Amino acid sequence: MKKLINDPENVVREELSGIARAHGDLVEVHIDPHYIVRTDAPVQGKVALVSGGGSGHEPMHGGFVGMGMLDAACPGEVFTSPTPDQMEAATKAVDGGAGVVHIVKNYTGDVMNFEMAAELCRSEGTEVESVLVDDDVAVQDSLYTAGRRGVGATVLMEKIAGAAAEQRRPLKEVVDVCRKVNDNARSMGMALTSCTVPAAGKPTFELGEDEMEIGIGIHGEPGRERRKVAPVHDIVEMMATPIVDDLPFKSGDQVLAFVNGMGGTPLIELYIVFHELASLLDGRGIGIGRNLIGPYITSLEMQGCSITLLKLDDELTGLWDAPVKTPGLRWGV
Amino acid sequence: MKKLINDPENVVREELSGIARAHGDLVEVHIDPHYIVRTDAPVQGKVALVSGGGSGHEPMHGGFVGMGMLDAACPGEVFTSPTPDQMEAATKAVDGGAGVVHIVKNYTGDVMNFEMAAELCRSEGTEVESVLVDDDVAVQDSLYTAGRRGVGATVLMEKIAGAAAEQRRPLKEVVDVCRKVNDNARSMGMALTSCTVPAAGKPTFELGEDEMEIGIGIHGEPGRERRKVAPVHDIVEMMATPIVDDLPFKSGDQVLAFVNGMGGTPLIELYIVFHELASLLDGRGIGIGRNLIGPYITSLEMQGCSITLLKLDDELTGLWDAPVKTPGLRWGV
C-alpha cells in the first residue's frame, strides 16, 4: 500500500486537521465527536441540512458544507458510517429552529446510526426528518434486500436541497425537494482498479490487467459483474443504458449529467466519458441541461467513474444554479 | 494499460469534444488546429493571455480559460508541446488590440514552439510578449542546462495575471505581474506511481511496491531520486525544505500554499499533505495567507503530489482573490 499518509489509524483525524486549516473561512471542524459545520451555524430560521458517511469519499460530505449546501457533515472512519453521537452533536449545532434534515445514503450502517441519532435528537425536542438516497441501479431494489445504495445523487441532493433551504423554505418543502431529487436521479459506477482501505493495507479486491468491475459502489465493494476491459464507448453504454431505462429517462427530457471520478481517474478521462455519454443521450433525444464533471464522490484512490442522471425541471434547474460556497463546490458568489 | 478511453490516438480530440460539450457557456473549442478560447474573445482593449502545453495535465490549461484567467489555451498531444500554428491561431483569435502574453512553461519543446509562434505573430503585427515559468526546485538551475521546469506556479500565474489583465492593466504591467509570480514561487513534486502515456501503452517508469520518486516533473519524467516510501510527514519535509530554502521563504512571510494532486491521488491524502505542510510552515514562522488544494496540474493518472509556495503581498493577494469563472477554477462570480 502506497499512500500519502502517516499512520493508517489517524487518516481521518489528520485529514480533518487539513480541512480545518485550509477552509477555516467556510467551515469549522469539531474533533471528538467529529463533525464539520459552516462557520455561521446555526442559521436562525433556516432548515438545516446534515449529512455524513464514511470518509474516503472526499470532497463529499465535508467539502459540501457551506452557504447553499450542507450545514453540517459527520465524517466516519474510512468507509464506515459515523456514529449517532456525532450526528446528534452536529444536529444540535446547526438547528436554527426550523428543523433539521438528515440526508442518509441507503447503507445499513448509515441508516441505523442516523436512526439512533434521530431518536436521540427527537427525544430532546429537535425536529428531525430523514431522507434516504438510493439511486444506484446496479443494485436490485427489493423489499427483501437492503435496497439500492445511495451514490451520486447524494451530491446533487445536497446542492439542490441546500439551495431550497437557503430560500427559507419550510422543513416539509425541503424534504420534498430531497425526495424529488432522489425520485428523479439514477446512477451506476464502474472500477478499473480497486481501492485500498488504509487500515486494511491491501486492495479490497483484485482485478486482472484486463478486467474491470461494473456496478461497483463507493466503498470498494465488488460490483455486480466482472468483465474484460472495453473501449469507453462500450463502458458508457453498459452504465448509461440501465440508468436511462430504469427511471426511464425519455426523449425530450432535460437532464443534469454528472460524470464522477472515483478518485484515481484523471479529468482527461472523465471528459472522454462525458463525450460518450453526450452522444448516447443525443441518440435517445435526451438533452443535457446541466452537467458536473469531476471527482465529487470518490472511493479513495480507485480508478473508475460513475454516471448520474437527474431529470430536471425548472425548479430543480433553478435550485442547481443558485449560489453555493463550499470547499468542494462553488459558484455564483 | 487500463484507461477510460477509446483509441489512444484520439484521446485529445475526444477529450476536447467533451470539454466543448460540457463548458460551451464558458469556452469555445476549435479543432485543427486545436485551441480553446473564452466565448467572449477577443475582449477589446484587454491584454490577452495565451498558454498551452501538452495534454494530460487537466484541468490545466484548457480548464483555466475564461473570465479572470486565460483567453486561450493550446492543448498539445499528451505530454507533447502544442505546435506554433495552434498558438498563432489562438493568439489571433484573442488579440483585443492591447497585446498578447504567452505563458510558457520552461520545457525545450514548449519554448521553441512558442518562440516560433511569437515570431509568426509578430511578423504579422501582433504584439506578443512571452513569459517563462520555471519554478521547479527539483531541477538544477544553470546556464548550461535547460534550466528549471515550469510546474505548479503556472496555475498561480494564469490566475493572477488573468486578474491583472481583467483590470485592463497594460501589457507591460501584466508581464511584470507574471514575472513577479514566477520570481516568488517555488515548487517540487513526487510520485508514488508512474503514469502511462496512452499511445505508449505502458508505464513510463517502474516503481517497486515500496518505492517513490522525489523531484518528478509533470510528464512522467523520472525524478531526481528514488527512495523508499515514507510517512507523509517525511515526504512533505523532503519537498518543502528545498522549496523554502530556495527562495528563501522567511519567518514572517505570508504565502499561498498550493498542494496539487497528480491525477491519481485523492483529496483525502492531499488534505493530509496540507496538514503536514501547515505544521512545517508554522515551525518556520511562515503564514499561510491563501491555499489551493486539489488536482489542478496533473500528470495523467499518476499518484503523487506537488507543493508550490508563492510569497504573497497585497497586490498578489488581491489579484488571487479577484473573481474567476473558468471550468477549473471559479469564485467570486
Place this chain on the structure above:
Amino acid sequence: MPPSQLEVVVTVTHDDVVRWIRAFADVIAKNKDSLTDLDSAIGDADHGINMNRGMTAVLAKLDGDGSADIGALLKTVGMTLVSSVGGAGGPLYGTLFLRLGAAAAGKEELTDQDWVAMVTAGVEGVQSRGKAEPNDKTMVDALIPARDALAAAVSAGEPFGDALRASAAAAEEGMKATIPLVARKGRASYLGERSAGHQDPGATSSWLLMRTAAETLGDHED
C-alpha cells in the same frame, strides 16, 4: 417442562463479565485481519477494524469502572460501541450490549436464568435494530442458534458451562451455514448471487463472542 427451581445459583459475577469483555476484546484484536478479510470478499473491508476500534475503546472505559452493577457495565460497553464503531456493526453490537445491560440492570450477580434472559433480550435488540431474519446471511444467523441452544440447555438443567459451550457450538454452526447463503441484508446483499460462497463477517464475530463467553464463564463452578 419448566426449569428446576431448586435454589438460586449464582453463575456469573461482575468480575466474570469484565473477564468476558476483556477476552472478547483480545479475541477481536487477534482476529482483526481475518474478519476484515471476510468483509473484503462481500463487503467493504472494515469489520475487523471497526470491531477492534470499538473494543479498544471499551477496554479504556473498563479501566475506570468502579461500580459493581453488571447492568451498568454492559450499558457502558454498549454505549461505547455505539459511539466508536460506526457502520452496521456499531448499532448492532451496541444494541446487543445495551439490551444485555438493560436486562441485567441493578444486578451484581447473575444466575443462568438471568443469562438466558439477557441473551434473549440482546438478540431481540439486534433483530429489532437490523430487521434481519434467519438466513439473510448476517450475525443473526449465529446469534439465534446460540440463543436457542443456550435456552434449551439451561431449561434442561444442564450445567452452565455446558450450556455456554452448546451455545458457542450452535453459533459456529450457524456461522458456517452462512457460507452458501445469498445475502439479503447489509452490504453483502448488493452482490446478489456473488455473495454466496463466503462466510459472513458479522456472524463470525458473533460466534467469537459466544465462544469467548464459553471460555471465560464456562469454567465457573455451578
Place this chain on the structure above:
Amino acid sequence: MPPSQLEVVVTVTHDDVVRWIRAFADVIAKNKDSLTDLDSAIGDADHGINMNRGMTAVLAKLDGDGSADIGALLKTVGMTLVSSVGGAGGPLYGTLFLRLGAAAAGKEELTDQDWVAMVTAGVEGVQSRGKAEPNDKTMVDALIPARDALAAAVSAGEPFGDALRASAAAAEEGMKATIPLVARKGRASYLGERSAGHQDPGATSSWLLMRTAAETLGDHED
C-alpha cells in the same frame, strides 16, 4: 584542397528525395516503440509517437504534391513537421527540413555539393533553434559528425553513395557516444547524473534519418 570541379553531376532527383522521405517515414513507424522506450528512460515517453505522427502527416502531404521543386517539397515536409509533431522534436526536425528546403529552393535536381550545403544548413538550423552544443546529449551529437563526415567525403571526391554511408556511420557513432553523457539540454537534463547510461532518443532518430539517406540515395549511380 578544393573539391574537384570537373563537371556538374546530378546526384539526387526529386523522386529520390521523395523516396528518402517515404523510407524515413517507414523507418520511424517501425522504430516508433523503440524510440519511445528510449524516451521513457530519460524523457517523457513520446519521441517515437511524435515523430511517427509527424511523418504520417508528411506522407499524406506527399500524396498530393505535384511540383518538381525539391526546395518546395522539403519546405512542405518541414512545415508539416512543425505543425504536427510538437514537443522538442517538432521545431527541431521542422527547422532541419525547412533549412534543407531553403538551401534547395527552386532546384529540381541536386549535386553532391548541393547536398552538403543543404545538410550544413539543416544542422545549423537545429543548432540555432535548440542552442545545443556537442556533448549536450541531443540529436546534435548525431547530426554534427554526420555533416562533417559527409562534407569531408564529398570534398575528398568520394562517390556520393560512399559519402552518405560515411555520414550514416558517423551519425551512428555519435549516437552511441551519447550513452555515457550527462544531458545538458532538453528534458533529459532534468535527470542530472541519472541521464547517463542511456542513449539519446533524438540522436537515434537523427541516425535513422542519415541511415535512410544512405540506403535510399546511396545506390544512385554517380
